[in-house]
Amino acid sequence: MLLLLALLLVTAWQGPAAATLGDAVDAALALAEQGQRADAQQAIGEALRRKARGLLAENPALRVKLLTDRLTGDDGAYEVEVMVDLPLLLPGQRSARGALADATGAAAQALRTRLHWETAGVVRELAWQAALADGRLRQAKAALAAAATLETTVAKRAAAGELARLDLLLARQDTLARQSELAAARADHAEAMAVYRAVTGFEMLPEPLTETPAAVPTEPPRRSTGRDAATAGSAQPAAAVPETHPLLTSLAQGVARARAERGRVRADRSGSPTLSLGVKHARADRFAPQDDAMQLEVSLPFGVGSAGAPAMAEAEQGVTDRLAELQQARREVVRNIAAARAAVTGVEQQLAAAGERVDVTDRALALARRAFDLGEGDLTALLRARERAREARLELALRRLAQGRAVSRLNQALGVLPE
Numbered sequence: 001m002l003l004l005l006a007l008l009l010v011t012a013w014q015g016p017a018a019a020t021l022g023d024a025v026d027a028a029l030a031l032a033e034q035g036q037r038a039d040a041q042q043a044i045g046e047a048l049r050r051k052a053r054g055l056l057a058e059n060p061a062l063r064v065k066l067l068t069d070r071l072t073g074d075d076g077a078y079e080v081e082v083m084v085d086l087p088l089l090l091p092g093q094r095s096a097r098g099a100l101a102d103a104t105g106a107a108a109q110a111l112r113t114r115l116h117w118e119t120a121g122v123v124r125e126l127a128w129q130a131a132l133a134d135g136r137l138r139q140a141k142a143a144l145a146a147a148a149t150l151e152t153t154v155a156k157r158a159a160a161g162e163l164a165r166l167d168l169l170l171a172r173q174d175t176l177a178r179q180s181e182l183a184a185a186r187a188d189h190a191e192a193m194a195v196y197r198a199v200t201g202f203e204m205l206p207e208p209l210t211e212t213p214a215a216v217p218t219e220p221p222r223r224s225t226g227r228d229a230a231t232a233g234s235a236q237p238a239a240a241v242p243e244t245h246p247l248l249t250s251l252a253q254g255v256a257r258a259r260a261e262r263g264r265v266r267a268d269r270s271g272s273p274t275l276s277l278g279v280k281h282a283r284a285d286r287f288a289p290q291d292d293a294m295q296l297e298v299s300l301p302f303g304v305g306s307a308g309a310p311a312m313a314e315a316e317q318g319v320t321d322r323l324a325e326l327q328q329a330r331r332e333v334v335r336n337i338a339a340a341r342a343a344v345t346g347v348e349q350q351l352a353a354a355g356e357r358v359d360v361t362d363r364a365l366a367l368a369r370r371a372f373d374l375g376e377g378d379l380t381a382l383l384r385a386r387e388r389a390r391e392a393r394l395e396l397a398l399r400r401l402a403q404g405r406a407v408s409r410l411n412q413a414l415g416v417l418p419e
Contacts, residue, residue, distance in 0.1 A: 021120075021206040021418040024127065028200045029119045038112035045104030052097035054089070057272035061085040076286025083278030083295060096260070096267035103260035107253040110246070113417075117246035121412045123196075127205055128405040130192040133185070134205075135401050139394040140185040144178040146386065151175045154379065167379040174383055210404040214416045216341060241330055241337075245415035248333060251326040258322045262315035269308035271301030333413070340410035347399065347406045354396040361389040 019027070029035060067079035089097075154171040158164070197203060241248060276297035283290045368385035371377030411418075 019202050019206055021209065024200045024202055024206050025116065025120045025123045025418055027202060028123050029116060031201055032119065034115045034119065035112065038108050038115060041108035041111060042105060045101050045108055048097055048104055049101035052094050052101055056087055057089045057093060058087040077284055079282040081278060081280045081295065083276045086275045087272045088275055089272065093267045093272065096264040100260040100264050103257040107257045110250040110253040114246045114250035117415060117417060120418055123200060124408045124412055126196045126199055127209055128408060130196045130205055131209055132398060132401050133189040133192040135397045137185040137189045139397055140182040143390050144182050147175040147178040170379055170383065211408050211411050211418065213407045214411050214414050216337065216414065241333055242415050245333060247329055247415065248326065251322070251329050255319065255322040255326055258318040262319055265311050265315040269312065273301065274299040336413040340413040344406045344410055347403045351399040351403055354392065354399045357392045358396050361392040365389040
């Protein structure tokens with residue numbers, strides 16, 4: 001029982017678990033309140049669907065007509081008509097409005113996914129900026145600790161008369177330089193974390209931050225001859241556009257909605273018939289009885305092409321604009337995927353070179369330290385070798401982080417949403 005109570009207390013003091021990247025994106029999306037845009041468009045689709053299910057094309061109107069001879073003969077004659085005009089939806093108009101409602105709802109859902117993807121791109125960049133700043137901070141702390149240890153060793157040997165006072169000053173200068181670098185690294189890390197915290201509301205970076213690289217769809221190889229055939233084997237296959245990319249899906253739904261709007265305009269070109277219902281009260285003179293009657297009128301409009309031409313041309317322009325925007329975005333997505341793939345390949349090569357550099361500089365540092373301990377080398381050579389080794393380790397650490405960021409950017413270019 002005591003052991004169980006101790007475990008519960010430890011768990012309570014540990015605080016909340018670290019958020020995943022998907023949790024950070026959801027939190028950033030909630031803080032930015034971007035979901036209201038999709039909700040508003042969804043509300044438009046629902047309103048269009050309710051209208052499509054109804055019978056009226058427009059709001060009903062009340063007409064009142066009064067005829068009297070009070071200002072002429074004043075024989076008591078009058079005529080009063082009260083009519084209610086009901087613009088009716090034709091079957092084709094109802095189906096066109098239903099298609100527009102469906103397209104608007106689909107566009108709202110695609111917009112919600114697109115906003116999620118766009119927010120994921122922002123959170124990914126901010127998280128990796130903070131991670132890189134944290135990597136520099138860790139390296140700066142390690143460099144300061146190594147410099148302080150070397151300074152202590154030099155101070156002891158200088159006190160024993162084995163080293164000159166100039167060597168102690170050099171070691172002190174190196175320690176002060178590392179302290180300055182640590183202060184700058186702390187400031188950069190604090191700034192990066194402050195921006196990340198302001199966007200997501202989280203105090204810690206997502207765990208895990210490194211993502212699994214998504215598969216890159218490629219276009220089928222094309223036949224080539226001549227010089228192109230000779231270089232086809234060394235070139236990477238061209239990246240294809242992912243079918244489920246949030247940006248392209250949203251823009252494609254925008255095209256579908258523009259086409260549905262064009263269909264609605266085409267269906268409304270001939271106008272809507274109007275059914276009028278009412279009553280009529282009339283009297284020939286003051287002594288005549290009042291006649292009451294029910295009235296029914298039907299108004300059938302005649303569609304004129306010139307009257308609906310401006311609205312139709314505007315609808316056509318909307319479709320053309322949405323198509324052009326989709327094609328431009330498709331080309332941009334292909335370029336971003338190609339650039340992200342090249343960046344991943346380049347970082348992998350740089351990471352391999354950085355690993356080899358660390359091995360060489362570590363061996364050189366070990367030789368310089370051994371020579372310094374045996375009195376065969378001076379402090380300047382040791383400091384130079386240690387600085388080169390420190391720079392190599394820093395580069396290796398940053399290259400590893402850069403590899404994770406490159407994979408994250410590739411997933412973002414492919415339209416992958418973090419979990």
